[in-house]
Amino acid sequence: MVTGYAIEARGLRKSYGEVAVLESVDLSVERGTMFALLGPNGAGKTTTVRILSTLLEADGGTVTVNGHDLNGSKRKVREQIGLTGQDTAVDELLTGRENLEMMARLFHLSPAAAKARATELLGQFDLVDAATRQVKTYSGGMRRRLDLAISLITTPPVLFLDEPTTGLDPRSRSAMWDAIRQLLDGGTTILLTTQYLDEADQLADRIAVIDKGRVVAEGTAAELKRRVGTERLKLTFGTAVEADRAHTVVDGVLLDAAVSIAVEHPEHVRRVLNQVADAGLEPTGVELSAPTLDDVFHTLTSTAGEK
The missing domain is CATH 3.40.50.300 (P-loop containing nucleotide triphosphate hydrolases)
Structure with a gap:
Protein backbone atom coordinates (compact mmCIF):
# COMPACT_ATOMS: atom_id res chain seq x y z
CA MET A 1 0.00 0.00 0.00
CA ARG A 227 9.62 24.12 22.58
CA VAL A 228 12.83 25.18 24.32
CA GLY A 229 12.27 28.90 24.69
CA THR A 230 10.85 32.15 23.41
CA GLU A 231 12.11 35.41 22.02
CA ARG A 232 13.95 37.60 24.49
CA LEU A 233 14.52 41.35 24.48
CA LYS A 234 17.66 42.43 26.30
CA LEU A 235 18.13 46.07 27.31
CA THR A 236 21.49 47.25 28.63
CA PHE A 237 21.93 50.49 30.57
CA GLY A 238 24.87 52.62 31.62
CA THR A 239 24.43 51.94 35.32
CA ALA A 240 22.86 49.41 37.64
CA VAL A 241 20.59 52.17 39.00
CA GLU A 242 19.09 52.76 35.54
CA ALA A 243 18.66 49.02 34.97
CA ASP A 244 16.88 48.67 38.32
CA ARG A 245 14.52 51.55 37.44
CA ALA A 246 13.76 49.91 34.08
CA HIS A 247 13.16 46.66 35.92
CA THR A 248 10.36 48.33 37.89
CA VAL A 249 8.78 49.69 34.69
CA VAL A 250 8.64 46.51 32.63
CA ASP A 251 8.29 42.85 33.56
CA GLY A 252 11.90 41.75 33.16
CA VAL A 253 14.79 39.94 34.81
CA LEU A 254 18.04 41.62 35.89
CA LEU A 255 21.18 40.32 34.12
CA ASP A 256 24.91 41.00 33.76
CA ALA A 257 25.81 42.50 37.13
CA ALA A 258 22.39 44.20 37.18
CA VAL A 259 23.13 46.56 34.27
CA SER A 260 20.82 44.71 31.86
CA ILE A 261 17.27 43.43 31.91
CA ALA A 262 15.70 40.65 29.88
CA VAL A 263 12.06 40.58 28.82
CA GLU A 264 10.89 37.11 27.80
CA HIS A 265 8.55 36.78 24.81
CA PRO A 266 8.09 40.50 24.15
CA GLU A 267 4.93 40.55 22.02
CA HIS A 268 5.23 44.28 21.47
CA VAL A 269 8.87 45.38 21.40
CA ARG A 270 7.98 49.00 20.64
CA ARG A 271 5.65 49.12 23.64
CA VAL A 272 8.47 47.97 25.96
CA LEU A 273 10.84 50.55 24.50
CA ASN A 274 8.22 53.28 24.85
CA GLN A 275 7.63 52.34 28.50
CA VAL A 276 11.34 52.64 29.19
CA ALA A 277 11.57 55.96 27.32
CA ASP A 278 8.52 57.36 29.17
CA ALA A 279 10.40 56.63 32.41
CA GLY A 280 13.22 58.86 31.19
CA LEU A 281 15.59 55.99 30.53
CA GLU A 282 17.68 55.37 27.44
CA PRO A 283 19.31 51.95 26.97
CA THR A 284 22.86 51.80 25.65
CA GLY A 285 22.14 48.49 23.95
CA VAL A 286 19.06 46.72 22.57
CA GLU A 287 19.18 43.07 21.50
CA LEU A 288 16.30 40.86 20.32
CA SER A 289 17.14 37.16 20.21
CA ALA A 290 15.29 33.91 19.58
CA PRO A 291 16.10 30.27 20.42
CA THR A 292 18.29 28.45 17.89
CA LEU A 293 18.68 24.79 16.99
CA ASP A 294 21.80 24.89 19.15
CA ASP A 295 19.51 25.60 22.09
CA VAL A 296 17.26 22.72 21.01
CA PHE A 297 20.24 20.38 20.72
CA HIS A 298 21.72 21.23 24.11
CA THR A 299 18.36 21.23 25.90
CA LEU A 300 17.06 17.93 24.53
CA THR A 301 20.19 15.76 24.28
CA SER A 302 22.60 14.39 26.82
CA THR A 303 24.34 11.44 25.18
CA ALA A 304 28.09 11.13 25.65
CA GLY A 305 30.33 8.71 23.81
CA GLU A 306 29.83 6.44 20.83
CA LYS A 307 27.23 3.76 20.31
Missing part, protein backbone atom coordinates in the same frame (compact mmCIF):
# COMPACT_ATOMS: atom_id res chain seq x y z
CA VAL A 2 1.48 3.35 -1.07
CA THR A 3 0.96 6.13 1.48
CA GLY A 4 1.92 9.78 1.58
CA TYR A 5 5.18 8.77 3.24
CA ALA A 6 8.29 7.82 1.32
CA ILE A 7 9.88 6.37 4.46
CA GLU A 8 8.03 4.83 7.41
CA ALA A 9 9.72 3.16 10.36
CA ARG A 10 7.92 1.79 13.39
CA GLY A 11 9.51 0.41 16.53
CA LEU A 12 13.07 0.10 15.20
CA ARG A 13 15.34 -1.66 17.68
CA LYS A 14 19.02 -2.54 17.52
CA SER A 15 21.39 -3.77 20.22
CA TYR A 16 24.94 -5.02 20.37
CA GLY A 17 25.08 -7.40 23.29
CA GLU A 18 23.62 -5.55 26.24
CA VAL A 19 24.13 -2.13 24.63
CA ALA A 20 20.88 -0.82 23.14
CA VAL A 21 21.65 1.45 20.17
CA LEU A 22 18.05 2.00 19.02
CA GLU A 23 15.01 1.68 21.26
CA SER A 24 11.66 1.77 19.45
CA VAL A 25 12.43 4.52 16.92
CA ASP A 26 9.47 5.79 14.83
CA LEU A 27 9.93 7.96 11.73
CA SER A 28 7.62 9.18 8.96
CA VAL A 29 9.07 11.10 6.03
CA GLU A 30 6.69 12.68 3.53
CA ARG A 31 7.40 12.35 -0.18
CA GLY A 32 9.45 15.11 -1.77
CA THR A 33 10.64 16.56 1.54
CA MET A 34 13.83 16.59 3.55
CA PHE A 35 13.82 15.05 7.00
CA ALA A 36 16.85 15.65 9.23
CA LEU A 37 18.10 13.53 12.11
CA LEU A 38 19.99 15.49 14.78
CA GLY A 39 21.74 14.10 17.81
CA PRO A 40 25.09 13.70 19.57
CA ASN A 41 27.74 11.27 18.40
CA GLY A 42 26.61 7.78 19.28
CA ALA A 43 22.92 8.72 19.55
CA GLY A 44 21.91 6.22 16.85
CA LYS A 45 21.67 8.37 13.70
CA THR A 46 23.99 6.37 11.46
CA THR A 47 22.59 3.08 12.75
CA THR A 48 19.13 4.27 11.74
CA VAL A 49 20.32 5.19 8.24
CA ARG A 50 22.14 1.88 7.83
CA ILE A 51 18.99 -0.04 8.74
CA LEU A 52 16.73 2.03 6.48
CA SER A 53 19.16 1.64 3.56
CA THR A 54 19.34 -2.19 3.99
CA LEU A 55 22.99 -2.23 5.15
CA LEU A 56 22.18 -3.43 8.67
CA GLU A 57 19.59 -5.80 10.10
CA ALA A 58 17.32 -4.42 12.80
CA ASP A 59 16.48 -6.54 15.83
CA GLY A 60 12.86 -5.49 15.59
CA GLY A 61 10.42 -3.09 13.97
CA THR A 62 9.09 -2.49 10.48
CA VAL A 63 10.24 -0.30 7.59
CA THR A 64 8.65 0.65 4.28
CA VAL A 65 10.45 2.68 1.63
CA ASN A 66 8.39 4.04 -1.24
CA GLY A 67 5.72 1.47 -0.45
CA HIS A 68 8.08 -1.51 -0.29
CA ASP A 69 8.44 -3.55 2.90
CA LEU A 70 12.08 -3.84 3.96
CA ASN A 71 11.42 -7.19 5.63
CA GLY A 72 9.68 -8.49 2.52
CA SER A 73 12.12 -7.45 -0.21
CA LYS A 74 15.43 -5.70 0.34
CA ARG A 75 16.06 -5.84 -3.40
CA LYS A 76 12.99 -3.74 -4.18
CA VAL A 77 13.92 -1.24 -1.47
CA ARG A 78 17.44 -0.95 -2.89
CA GLU A 79 15.95 -0.11 -6.27
CA GLN A 80 14.27 2.91 -4.65
CA ILE A 81 17.21 4.43 -2.81
CA GLY A 82 20.59 6.12 -3.09
CA LEU A 83 23.09 6.53 -0.26
CA THR A 84 25.94 8.93 0.39
CA GLY A 85 27.78 7.81 3.51
CA GLN A 86 30.19 9.63 5.79
CA ASP A 87 33.20 8.49 3.76
CA THR A 88 33.52 9.01 0.02
CA ALA A 89 33.22 5.81 -2.01
CA VAL A 90 35.21 6.74 -5.11
CA ASP A 91 38.28 5.26 -6.79
CA GLU A 92 41.06 7.82 -6.46
CA LEU A 93 43.06 6.40 -9.37
CA LEU A 94 40.20 6.86 -11.82
CA THR A 95 39.01 10.17 -13.22
CA GLY A 96 35.70 11.67 -12.21
CA ARG A 97 34.16 10.59 -15.52
CA GLU A 98 35.57 7.08 -15.23
CA ASN A 99 34.11 6.69 -11.74
CA LEU A 100 30.68 7.71 -12.96
CA GLU A 101 30.75 5.59 -16.10
CA MET A 102 31.99 2.55 -14.16
CA MET A 103 29.16 2.83 -11.63
CA ALA A 104 26.63 3.38 -14.41
CA ARG A 105 27.78 0.18 -16.12
CA LEU A 106 27.44 -1.69 -12.79
CA PHE A 107 23.83 -0.49 -12.79
CA HIS A 108 23.49 -2.18 -16.22
CA LEU A 109 23.37 0.99 -18.31
CA SER A 110 24.67 0.53 -21.85
CA PRO A 111 28.06 2.11 -22.69
CA ALA A 112 26.34 4.94 -24.54
CA ALA A 113 23.79 5.51 -21.75
CA ALA A 114 26.55 5.39 -19.11
CA LYS A 115 28.54 8.04 -20.96
CA ALA A 116 25.48 10.26 -21.37
CA ARG A 117 24.50 9.93 -17.71
CA ALA A 118 28.06 10.71 -16.59
CA THR A 119 28.10 13.83 -18.75
CA GLU A 120 24.78 14.94 -17.29
CA LEU A 121 25.92 14.45 -13.69
CA LEU A 122 29.29 16.13 -14.23
CA GLY A 123 27.43 19.21 -15.40
CA GLN A 124 24.86 19.08 -12.61
CA PHE A 125 27.55 18.94 -9.92
CA ASP A 126 29.94 21.45 -11.50
CA LEU A 127 32.65 18.87 -12.22
CA VAL A 128 33.02 19.31 -15.98
CA ASP A 129 36.43 20.99 -15.78
CA ALA A 130 37.72 18.21 -13.51
CA ALA A 131 36.13 15.32 -15.40
CA THR A 132 39.39 14.00 -16.87
CA ARG A 133 41.49 14.44 -13.73
CA GLN A 134 42.23 11.61 -11.32
CA VAL A 135 40.08 11.87 -8.22
CA LYS A 136 43.17 11.89 -6.00
CA THR A 137 43.71 15.47 -7.23
CA TYR A 138 40.21 16.57 -6.15
CA SER A 139 39.49 18.76 -3.14
CA GLY A 140 37.31 17.41 -0.34
CA GLY A 141 34.30 19.32 -1.64
CA MET A 142 34.76 17.98 -5.17
CA ARG A 143 35.00 14.40 -3.88
CA ARG A 144 31.79 14.80 -1.89
CA ARG A 145 29.99 16.19 -4.94
CA LEU A 146 31.26 13.27 -7.03
CA ASP A 147 30.13 10.85 -4.33
CA LEU A 148 26.67 12.41 -4.33
CA ALA A 149 26.58 12.26 -8.15
CA ILE A 150 27.42 8.54 -8.05
CA SER A 151 24.53 7.90 -5.66
CA LEU A 152 22.22 9.48 -8.25
CA ILE A 153 23.24 7.40 -11.26
CA THR A 154 19.77 5.83 -11.35
CA THR A 155 17.89 8.93 -10.09
CA PRO A 156 16.44 7.21 -7.00
CA PRO A 157 13.25 8.67 -5.52
CA VAL A 158 14.68 8.35 -1.99
CA LEU A 159 18.15 9.49 -0.95
CA PHE A 160 19.97 8.95 2.34
CA LEU A 161 22.68 11.51 3.18
CA ASP A 162 24.76 10.58 6.22
CA GLU A 163 26.69 13.72 7.24
CA PRO A 164 27.44 14.65 3.61
CA THR A 165 29.22 17.94 4.37
CA THR A 166 31.37 16.95 7.34
CA GLY A 167 34.85 18.42 6.96
CA LEU A 168 33.99 20.69 4.04
CA ASP A 169 34.92 24.36 3.94
CA PRO A 170 32.06 26.92 3.86
CA ARG A 171 32.22 27.36 0.07
CA SER A 172 32.04 23.59 -0.56
CA ARG A 173 29.23 23.23 1.96
CA SER A 174 27.29 25.95 0.15
CA ALA A 175 27.79 24.15 -3.17
CA MET A 176 26.51 20.92 -1.63
CA TRP A 177 23.48 22.76 -0.23
CA ASP A 178 22.69 24.05 -3.72
CA ALA A 179 22.94 20.52 -5.14
CA ILE A 180 20.66 19.18 -2.40
CA ARG A 181 18.10 21.93 -3.00
CA GLN A 182 18.03 21.01 -6.70
CA LEU A 183 17.25 17.41 -5.77
CA LEU A 184 14.42 18.53 -3.49
CA ASP A 185 13.04 20.78 -6.23
CA GLY A 186 13.04 17.72 -8.50
CA GLY A 187 10.90 15.73 -6.07
CA THR A 188 13.56 13.57 -4.38
CA THR A 189 12.84 12.57 -0.78
CA ILE A 190 15.91 13.04 1.42
CA LEU A 191 16.76 11.79 4.88
CA LEU A 192 19.76 13.70 6.24
CA THR A 193 21.96 13.24 9.26
CA THR A 194 24.21 16.16 10.08
CA GLN A 195 26.43 17.64 12.76
CA TYR A 196 25.75 21.14 11.42
CA LEU A 197 22.61 22.52 13.01
CA ASP A 198 22.39 25.41 10.54
CA GLU A 199 22.27 22.82 7.76
CA ALA A 200 19.13 21.25 9.20
CA ASP A 201 17.69 24.70 9.90
CA GLN A 202 18.20 25.82 6.30
CA LEU A 203 17.26 22.64 4.42
CA ALA A 204 14.96 20.37 6.42
CA ASP A 205 11.17 20.43 6.30
CA ARG A 206 11.02 18.42 9.53
CA ILE A 207 13.60 17.46 12.13
CA ALA A 208 13.82 14.62 14.63
CA VAL A 209 16.16 14.88 17.61
CA ILE A 210 17.51 11.47 18.59
CA ASP A 211 19.28 10.77 21.87
CA LYS A 212 20.26 7.49 23.52
CA GLY A 213 18.56 5.56 20.74
CA ARG A 214 15.20 7.29 21.09
CA VAL A 215 13.46 10.13 19.27
CA VAL A 216 13.08 12.75 21.97
CA ALA A 217 11.46 15.48 19.84
CA GLU A 218 10.17 16.00 16.31
CA GLY A 219 8.76 18.92 14.37
CA THR A 220 9.67 21.81 12.13
CA ALA A 221 12.67 23.92 13.10
CA ALA A 222 10.32 26.67 14.33
CA GLU A 223 8.29 24.22 16.43
CA LEU A 224 11.39 22.79 18.09
CA LYS A 225 12.75 26.26 18.86
CA ARG A 226 9.48 27.27 20.49
